[in-house]
Amino acid sequence: MESLQSLECEVKTLKEYFRTGKTKDAAWRQSQLEGLLLFLREKENEIFEALRIDLGKHHLEGYRDEVGTLVKSTIFALKNLKDWMSGKKAKLPLVALLTSAELVAEPLGLVLILSSWNFPFGLSLEPLIGAIAAGNTAVIKPSEMAPACAHLLATRMTTYLDDKAIKVIQGGPDVGEQLLQQKWDKIFFTGSQKVGRIIMSAAVKYLTPVVLEMGGKCPAIVDSLSSSWDREVTVNRIIVSKYGACAGQACIAIDYVLVEKRFAATVVGLMKIMIKKMFGENPRVSNTIARIVNRTHFLRLKNFLKDFAVQNSVVYGGSMDEENLFIEPTILLDPPLDSAVMTEEIFGPLLPVITLERIEDSIEFINSRPKPLAIYAFSNNESLRRRILSETSSGSLVFNDAVIQYAADSLPFGGVGESGTGKYHGKFSFDTFSNYKAVARRSFLTDFWYRFPPWNTNKLLL
């Protein structure tokens, strides 16, 4: 851990470097994005190994969710950099006669990126792509809960980048708190709502703008689909999006499923089949399901099942191995709605299935809870889909799939209400780390007479 004094010194040096103007050059931005790309390609195996050590992720999951996604995002930024950086002409009203105007994106300065452990590369580097593309200097503090990944970012990645502009500082909440005492031009935070509140309070001191990427409970509505094919595809996608994304330790993982009572047995039956297909008869020995990040989170998840009524609701799985931080893919049918598993974010491989009389009731069910980061709805019914779109609010809404929205450069990623504030990915990341300066250029020629007092009301009526 660095002393507060050396931290202040580093921040000062980074700010001085930003003031040299070096990071504003298109060539600098391009070279840094290329450096990042090279790191991802050359150190791919080290990244996979770090993900295995910290989270027990299979390397293909690591490629799908982190390396592959980041390579795609970096290439997208490189391809669009020139366009994003160019000033955008703006139309003006008639009163601004003989004036031209444009929006010029300028970097904010020095930005702080605080990230979470579940996608330790993605959640640190996806915002960094935007920060670099927009011409900022940046400090990243990865999560202490994925130490092998944090170490790799701090020691390996930085050698591919301009170390006078981009720093990785390792440490836990204590280091985070020290960082929050500094003056930043933006704080980009990914993590819990609890710490999100700390970030927002700290930002008040310097009126620092913040992006808060947080979580919550993401529901999946499953309608009584018309064909057995649609049902199989639905359940396949639900299972992979829950247990196959860091074992449910993902902010956009499905937290619970809503289904009509008469249809629940079919859905749960299919879920059991799909779990076995993906993770085998004995998932404990499977290397295709990630492990729980640490003992604290393991016990947090175990405690969800302590409640007798919740335990009774387990219809599949439920076994745990504390030594290996393994929790079996678990399905719960109608646990009490006031139990912790239904009031707190689960963030693990437990999946409650909640039954309703009518699938339309899912709209009220969702609306009576905090706005989710994502809503997923599997349905062939166009009028139900229209109602979900217009009557619910969430950071994203996906019909007939889950989690895929994360990989789209063309879609803004982020929450609404308690699930987050601010958006990123693709051009939205560039915008998040830019100040769009309004620039107007006026000629010295004529003005409208009524601009200048004294005003002659008779004349105004003419």
Ligand code: NAD
């Ligand atoms: P967390 O809030 O505990 O930690 C996030 C980061 O903040 C870490 O780097 C941590 O060291 C730092 N931190 C912790 N306490 C701090 C303090 N007092 N001052 C300054 N920094 C501090 O969250 P977590 O356990 O890493 O992640 C889990 C949460 O993150 C879940 O709620 C999940 O939904 C959310 N999440 C959201 C997204 C998203 O993109 N919206 C992605 C992943 C995770």
